[in-house]
Amino acid sequence: MADTKREIERKFEFSTAEAARRGVPDLTGTAAIAAVTDQGTVDLDAVYYDTPDRRLAADGLTLRRRTGGQDEGWHLKLPVSPGVRDEVGAALSDTVPPALAALVRSRVRDAGLGPQVRLVSSRHVSHLLDADGALLAELSTDEVVAERGETTAGWTEVEVELADGVDPDLLDAVETTFRKAGLRVCGAPSKLARALAETDAEPPARPSGGAGPEGTAGAHVVAYLTEQRDTLIAHDPAVRRNLPDSVHQMRVATRRLRSTFKTYRKVLDREVTDPIGEELRWLAAELGVDRDQEVLMERLRSHLAALPPTLLAGPARDRLQTWNTSRRSASRRRALAALDSDRYVTLLDALDALLDAPPLLDGxxxxPGKVLPKAVLRDYARLATRIDAALALDKGRERDLALHEARKAAKRVRYAADSAVPELGKPAKRLAKAVKKVQSLLGDHQDSVVAREALRGLADQAADAGESAFTWGVLYGREEALAERSERELPGIWAKASAPALRTALK
Known part of the structure; x- marks a missing residue:
């Protein structure tokens, strides 16, 4: 099992030769630093792996095999935000550990990984301590030599990495002290990035594609699709690591891509986009099993916790937990199987191919000012038709299904309006906000429909085991009441989202 730790650090370099001769200043007295203790020097030998076209480096990821030091082994570093990375480690071995290879699969695919550059460093380490002797940060001064084939480069780098739980403001205080001593923040985000730059091996730029001239509807739509493609790929490792909300975010990216293909059918040829859209629907469905179970469990758990003790009969909490464990285990396996499949890699390759050579139509x-409003309003008209049809039905299964279809239409309008915000500004933003309220209300209604089905099943399981089904019946009744409230509120929420002013502002 790979180990993970969050790195919060800042890298510095000497701005002048004179500053380098003076060396790293004493940080004692800077912010909460009360003492600096020498930890000695260690030799490190790291080989960085990547695809031949350096895809990991292009996305800010680093994968290395390092010997020397207390944490020798394999390390994959995933960017979180500037100066913050998650380091996933694995034991030293001759080949890339499968757990780390899986985390980079959305980038590597079938390209293969191999050694790209070697960094040999002599690292002098000091610990920065507070008044109680607790570790605040580790200060490292590295003399680095980069080797790529016959090409070499060398430099000195100073790094300050915070200990767990330390306020990041400490790095700002250290930077102030360093600047006065002639050190500046490194221009390169990592040693690998600098090594590639100084050995003339920077990752090649991604193809710009044939989206047409800047300022056209084609350029706008392709830029938005590219953003969603990148989001999908970036969340793949998070899903594999089972990070909170990761499945949801990856699934949203698949939906936004698919919705954009449909919304802008006057911009992109649907003969090309429809097959990719179907594959996106498959991926969203595979991911959705796990996400839907996660959402359902949270709903049932919170509603169960809100019941007074007098309405709790039998081992309801234990039954709910057992039910969820069984279902969640199966749903997670299904999501990971999808990400490990050849079908998934083929989908990613198809997205890349489409964005590199978009199938543009005359539109x-x-x-964008002519194309985007018409596309958004076309989706809006579709939503209005579905809302009206649902509201005209009597309460029951058919109405529930119609409201669910209206919810999906609301998502499509919201995504369309969101995608148009960079060009259409506040009118698109206001429409997206209004439709999001409709979507949220319809989402609550659909969640209640799903919850009632689950509660019926839990009641049956309890009865079969000789337990009281009373509590599940109480929750079922409460879910019915919540659904009815959503249906009563829908006309008013929809009236605000269907205000003529919202649509007129887009035209």
Whole structure:
């Protein structure tokens, strides 16, 4: 099992030769630093792995095999935000550990991983301590030599990495002290990035594609699709690591891609996008099993916790937990199986191919101001038809299904409006906000429908085991009441989202 730790650090370099001769200043007295203790020097030998076209480096990831030091082994570093990375480690071995290879699969695919550059460092380490002797940060001064084939480069780098739980403001205080001593923040985000730059091996730029001239509808739509493609790929490792909300975010990216294909059918040829859209629907469905169970469990758990003790009969909490463990284990296996499949890699390759050479139609050459409003309002009209049809039905299963279809239409309008915000500004933003309220209300209604089905099943399981089904019946009744409230509120929420002013502002 790979180990993970969050790195919060800042890298510095000497701005002048004179500053380098003076060396690293004493940090004692800087912020909460009460003492600096020498930890000696260690030799490190790291080989960085990547695809031949350096895809990991292009996305800010580093994968290395390092010997020397207390944490020798394999390390994959995943960017979180500037100066913050998650380091996933694995034991030293001759080949890339499968757990780490899986985390980079969305980038590597079938390209293969191999050694790209070697960094040999002599690292002098000091510990920065507070008045109680607790570790605040580790200060490292590295004399680095980079080797790529016959090409070499060398430099000195100073790194300050915070201990767990330490306020990041400490790095700002250290930077102030360092600047006065002639050190500046490194221009390169990592040693690998600097090594590649100084050995003339920077990752090649991604193809710009054929989205048409800047300022056209085609360029706008392709830029948005590229953003969603990148989001999908970036969340793949998080899903594999089972990080909170990761499945949801990856699933949203698949939906936004698919919705955009449909919304902008006057910009992109649907003969090309429809097959990819179907594959995106498959991926969203595979991910959705795990996400839907996560959402359902949270709903049932919170509602069960809100019941007074007098309404709790039998081992309801234990039964709910057992039910969830069984279902969640199966749903997670299904999601991971999808990400490990050849079908998934084929989908990612198809997305790349489409964005590199978009199948543009005549509408792509027009201005966004003409194309985007029409596309958004077309989706809006579709939503209005579904809302009206649902509200005209009597309460029951058919109405529940119609409201669910209206919810999906609301998502599509919201995504369309969101995608248009960079060009259409506040009118698109206001429409997206109004439709999001409709979507949320319909989402609550659909969650209640799903919850009632689950509660019926839990009641049956309890009865079969000789337990009281009373508590599940109480929760079922409460879910019915919540659904009815959503249906009563829908006309008013929809009236605000269907205000003529919202649509007129887009035209």
């Amino acid at each position: 792509a050459a027009k201005s």
